[in-house]
Every structure is written in structure tokens, then in C-alpha cells.
Amino acid sequence: MRASLIVLVLALLTVPAHALPPPCSWGQVYEDRNGNGTREAGEPGLPGIKVSNGIQIAVTDARGEYSLDYIDGRTLFIIKPAGYDLAARPDGLPARWRNLQYHAGPALKYGGIPERQPDCTHFGLRPRAAVKDGALDVLLFADSQTSSVTDVDYYWRDIVQPLVGRHGAALGLTLGDVTNDDLSLYPQILRTTMSLQVPWLFIPGNHDLDFDAAGDEDSLRTFRHHLGPDTFAWEEEAATFIGLDDVIYQPGGTPAYFGGLREDQFAFLQAYLPTVRKDRLLVIGVHIPFYEPGARGFRPQDRERLFAMLEDFPHVLLLSGHTHTQRHWYHDASTGWHGMRPLHEYNVGAACGAYWSGIKDAEGIPDTTMADGTPNGYARLRVDAGGAYALSWHPARDADGSGIGLHAPRVLRKGAYPAWGVFANVYMGDAETRVEYRIDDGEWKPMKRVEQPDPRLLVENMRDDMAEVLRGYDRSPEAEASQHLWRGALPTDLAEGEHAVEVRAFDRWQGERSARTSYRLQVAEP
Structure with missing residues (x-):
């Protein structure tokens, strides 16, 4: 035998x-x-x-x-x-x-x-006690985008460590570009992120690819080994989450990638969406924004096909990353959405800001303000029963908490033509946000929304230009037009001396937010 x-x-x-x-x-x-x-x-x-x-x-x-x-x-x-x-x-x-x-x-x-x-x-699966009031708090990260162990340390000290043991969230989600092409950093990024001790879901970005893969179908193998499926669903009492890889890789092509969805993903959605409850929020997370135009933008036919599948859902929120800026976008017929009301997409600012660039602070961490003037950080999503939700942006290690960045001249000539203004960058603002200002506790006046670069970042650009030696490893990004910037003219017909400036913005989710600065009027002779 x-x-x-x-x-x-x-x-x-x-x-x-x-x-x-x-x-x-x-x-x-x-x-x-x-x-x-x-x-x-x-x-x-x-x-x-x-x-x-x-x-x-x-x-x-x-x-x-x-x-x-x-x-x-x-x-x-x-x-x-x-x-x-x-x-x-x-x-x-x-x-x-x-x-x-x-x-x-x-x-x-x-x-x-x-x-x-x-x-x-x-x-x-382990049964869990029902959450009181059915609410859900979620941490939203986008583009941690680390290129080295030094960047991983920035990510730890700037974003993650201040949250350890005090965030109160029940779920975490990263919206792509977990690292910056160096996939060997995944274990360190993962170890850092998981110190938050909350279930975490990762969506891939264009810098999470195996660039030596022969085609798109093999380009996320390393990502999937370390971080999980590139297409997934996850259900909570208050919300359903769907994560979708929306980076179509074209090895040797021009461009090397573009935004869109694969046929297997549409097959998954076709099978899954009919099972999803419509009395709670449906969150669709991707990396490349659905509104992104151009050769590397999101393929319009894929967007329209997806939107048609979502039209019958009364509560939908789109989340994206990729741009290293921050804005709200409201889809309508011009982008293929034909629902009863505009479809909200929140393009989340980057955890790495402007790729960990700019001058370092006393802690040795780069300033890394984004090109639209938004400081690097993370977002939070709170979902309530019935599909209602609230969003907020949290600058890294922020002691202010106002959600508003102010810029004003330090001194103006008394009696000069009032051609200079105070600028308010309301990080979570959009075209409908009401922003007002007042001088010395006077009457509140409306500020005007302007689409131009944030002067605070322009100052950094000028300082970088004028410096004889590098001020940091990488200089701050070139300022671009912000979608959430407001201006108010500063009066010069007041008394000589210091004058207080107060700005308030009415955030749809957080309520009234305020910030303060000042300027000085000086008497001068020709």
C-alpha cells in the first residue's frame, strides 16, 4: 500500500x-x-x-x-x-x-x-449594537501622496498623530494617491493610518499604479495586495459607500491615463445598485473628479452612463480627490445629470497639500498650502438618518478652527483712494455662500466673490522668486484662481491708527464662522 x-x-x-x-x-x-x-x-x-x-x-x-x-x-x-x-x-x-x-x-x-x-x-461578521440616532461620522483623506519616508513622517505628524485617540469617527476613507508612485511605502502608510484604529477603505489614484504593468487590468495588483479591492461596497445604517477605481491606465499612450470606468465595474454596479436602500445616503467615492475636463479628465460617456444608474436615488453624494485644490461642484444636464435636483460632488483637498512643499515651520513640517490657498488637512463627513449629511474641512494642526484664511495690507495711507481690500478664503465656500465683513464693530457689509489667486499664496510665490537660495525642499505651488475667495474694500477715511476687521461666513453645515485681522491707517505727505 x-x-x-x-x-x-x-x-x-x-x-x-x-x-x-x-x-x-x-x-x-x-x-x-x-x-x-x-x-x-x-x-x-x-x-x-x-x-x-x-x-x-x-x-x-x-x-x-x-x-x-x-x-x-x-x-x-x-x-x-x-x-x-x-x-x-x-x-x-x-x-x-x-x-x-x-x-x-x-x-x-x-x-x-x-x-x-x-x-x-x-x-x-460580528453583530454590532445599533448606533444612537443612527448617525455616522467618517474621516475623509485624499492624496496623502508620499514620495519618501520623510513624507510619511510629515503625514504622521501633520495629519494622523493629532487625531489619534480623539477623532470619534466610525469609518475612514482615502480617495486615492495613497503614495506618490513608490508603492514600497504602502506598509508604512498603512501602519501610520491604522494607528487611528478605525475601519479604513482605500480607493486607488493615478499614483498608485504598477507602471510596469502591460495594461490597465494589471495596473493595481500591488495596490490590491496591500490595500484591498479597487471596486467595493460597504454598508452602514446611515449610508452605503461605493468605491470605484476611475483611473484608466494606457501604458505607452498619450495621455498615460484618463478618468473613466471599466465594463466590469458597470457590471458590478448593475448587479449591486438594485439592492441598495434609497432611504439613506449613497456615497460614490473616486479619485479623478467627475467634472474634470481635458484629455486626462473623466470620460463623458462613462459619467453619463453612471449618472443614469443613479437618477432614481434621492440622496447621493460624490467624493473625489486628485486636484490638490478644494471645491464643490453641482452636476446638472450640462454634465449628464438629469435628477430632480443638482448632484453634489465634493472635491476633497489633499492631505499632502501641495505635495509637501513650501517652507518648514518650527516643527520641521512644510507649509504645503494648495494652489487655491486651501491649507492641507482632511475632511469629515457626518451622515444622519434619512440621507442628510454635513461636510467640514480641517486644516492640519489648526488652532484657529475658523475655516477662513484672511489677507489684508498691514498699512494704508489715510485718505487714499480705497483701492485695497481684505480677502477671505472660505475653504468650504461656494457661489451660494454668504460672506460679510465689518470694520471696528460697525455695520456688516457683503463681500464680493472673486475668482483670482489667494494673495497670501502670491506673497509666498514672490518670496520664493526673490530668494537667493531655496527656502525649502520644494517651493510653494504657483497660485491659481480660487473658487472660494471673497473681497471687501478697506476704508481709508477713518481715524489714524489701528482698525479691526472681522469677517463672517455662513456655512450651510457648520453655521456662522468668523475670523479677524487688522490694518493701520497712517498719515503721509507727498
Whole structure:
């Protein structure tokens, strides 16, 4: 008998790889009562849970079992339902996915997806107590975009560390460009981000690609190995989140990438959206903004196709990154949206600001103000029951908290023509925001919205131009027209001396915000 067994083993060893039994194409979802991520006796299967390979969606049966077509090189993931938590992987990320790589994949500089014999994929869900009032708080990061371990340290000290142990959020989302082409930094970025101890979801950007991949289909293998699926869904009591890779890579092409969606993503959306509840907020997260024009912008036909699939949802919010500026955009028929009211897209400012550029402060961290005058930082999303939401922007290590950046001349000649003004950069403002100012506690007057560069950044540009040596590793970005800048003329017919300037803005979500500065009038002779 021993001889027969040896013969059988030797025979199996000589069978070519393509003739081996196929990988497991089924799995189970179970109630992980102790939260250890391993199914144990007494932990029952959970019916009605959705699992996907990014194209198809399977729903678990009465025993918690599901079956999907096996597709080598794809990512299998659970769509976490509301009211449950997932166990954490060793790296801190929620245990929500498994990459399927049976045969060797393409050789890539940063590793791609390691080859292995996948086992049957099981997912454990732990029931969670209902959230009081059903509200959800989410941290929103975009473009941490680190090029080196030095940048990772900036990201830690400037963005993450001030939030550790005090953020109160239940979920985190990064909207692409996690790093800046150096994918070897993923483990460090991940370790830093997961110190926030909250489930985190990552969406890829154009700087998260395997640039040595032969085509778009293999360009996110390293991202998927470290950070999870490039297309996913995640459900909470107050909101449903869908993350979509919207970077179409064209190796050797011009441009090298553009914004758009793949056919497999549309297949996933076609299968998933009919199951999504319409009485809560639907959040669609991408990297390249849907409104982005030009050769690298979002493909109009893909945008219109997606928008048509979203028209019946009464509560939708679009989130994007990529621009290293910040603005609100309201889609209408001109961009292919035909819903009952404009579709809101919030283009989130960058955590790295202007790529960690500018002069360093006393802590050794670059100023890194963005080209539209917005300071680097992060956003927060609060979602309430019924689809209502609120957004806010939080500059890194901000002690002010006003959400307004002011610029005014320090001194003007008393009696001069009032040609100089105070500028207010209202970081979360848009065309409908009401902004007012007053001098010395006088009457409130409206400020005028202007689309021009923020003078504060123009000053930095001039200082960089005039410097004989570099003021920092990289100089501040060239100032560009801001979409949230207001101006008010400063009177020169007041008394000689110091005059207080107060600005207030009425934020639709945060209420009245205010900031103060001053200028001085001086008597001068010709």
C-alpha cells in the first residue's frame, strides 16, 4: 500500500499546473461572535450576505454559503452589511477581501499579487449594537501622496498623530494617491493610518499604479495586495459607500491615463445598485473628479452612463480627490445629470497639500498650502438618518478652527483712494455662500466673490522668486484662481491708527464662522 501511495504522489507531482484541480470557488459567511476572525463551534452561518468578485454578486444561503465563478487574479470581497463589524487583519485593515492568485501573475517591480493556492474564502461578521440616532461620522483623506519616508513622517505628524485617540469617527476613507508612485511605502502608510484604529477603505489614484504593468487590468495588483479591492461596497445604517477605481491606465499612450470606468465595474454596479436602500445616503467615492475636463479628465460617456444608474436615488453624494485644490461642484444636464435636483460632488483637498512643499515651520513640517490657498488637512463627513449629511474641512494642526484664511495690507495711507481690500478664503465656500465683513464693530457689509489667486499664496510665490537660495525642499505651488475667495474694500477715511476687521461666513453645515485681522491707517505727505 505504501508503494501505491508513493506512486500516486509522484504522479500528482508530474501533472502540469493547468491540470491541477481548480481553486475553491465557494465560501461561507458566519457570525464571528468572539471577533477573532476564525470560525469556531457554535458560530452559525449568516444568510442574505452579499459577496462579490468585482463583477458578479452572490448572496449567502440559509447555511451562510455562497458560490462565485473563480477568476484568477481578481479580488473577492464581502459587502459588509449594516449592523455588523469585521475582524481586523494583522495590518489593522478590516478582513473584507482575498486576492485570488492561483497561477503566477505578471512580474512587477513592487510585487503585485503573490502567487498562492487560495483556500475557500470565509468571512466573519460580528453583530454590532445599533448606533444612537443612527448617525455616522467618517474621516475623509485624499492624496496623502508620499514620495519618501520623510513624507510619511510629515503625514504622521501633520495629519494622523493629532487625531489619534480623539477623532470619534466610525469609518475612514482615502480617495486615492495613497503614495506618490513608490508603492514600497504602502506598509508604512498603512501602519501610520491604522494607528487611528478605525475601519479604513482605500480607493486607488493615478499614483498608485504598477507602471510596469502591460495594461490597465494589471495596473493595481500591488495596490490590491496591500490595500484591498479597487471596486467595493460597504454598508452602514446611515449610508452605503461605493468605491470605484476611475483611473484608466494606457501604458505607452498619450495621455498615460484618463478618468473613466471599466465594463466590469458597470457590471458590478448593475448587479449591486438594485439592492441598495434609497432611504439613506449613497456615497460614490473616486479619485479623478467627475467634472474634470481635458484629455486626462473623466470620460463623458462613462459619467453619463453612471449618472443614469443613479437618477432614481434621492440622496447621493460624490467624493473625489486628485486636484490638490478644494471645491464643490453641482452636476446638472450640462454634465449628464438629469435628477430632480443638482448632484453634489465634493472635491476633497489633499492631505499632502501641495505635495509637501513650501517652507518648514518650527516643527520641521512644510507649509504645503494648495494652489487655491486651501491649507492641507482632511475632511469629515457626518451622515444622519434619512440621507442628510454635513461636510467640514480641517486644516492640519489648526488652532484657529475658523475655516477662513484672511489677507489684508498691514498699512494704508489715510485718505487714499480705497483701492485695497481684505480677502477671505472660505475653504468650504461656494457661489451660494454668504460672506460679510465689518470694520471696528460697525455695520456688516457683503463681500464680493472673486475668482483670482489667494494673495497670501502670491506673497509666498514672490518670496520664493526673490530668494537667493531655496527656502525649502520644494517651493510653494504657483497660485491659481480660487473658487472660494471673497473681497471687501478697506476704508481709508477713518481715524489714524489701528482698525479691526472681522469677517463672517455662513456655512450651510457648520453655521456662522468668523475670523479677524487688522490694518493701520497712517498719515503721509507727498
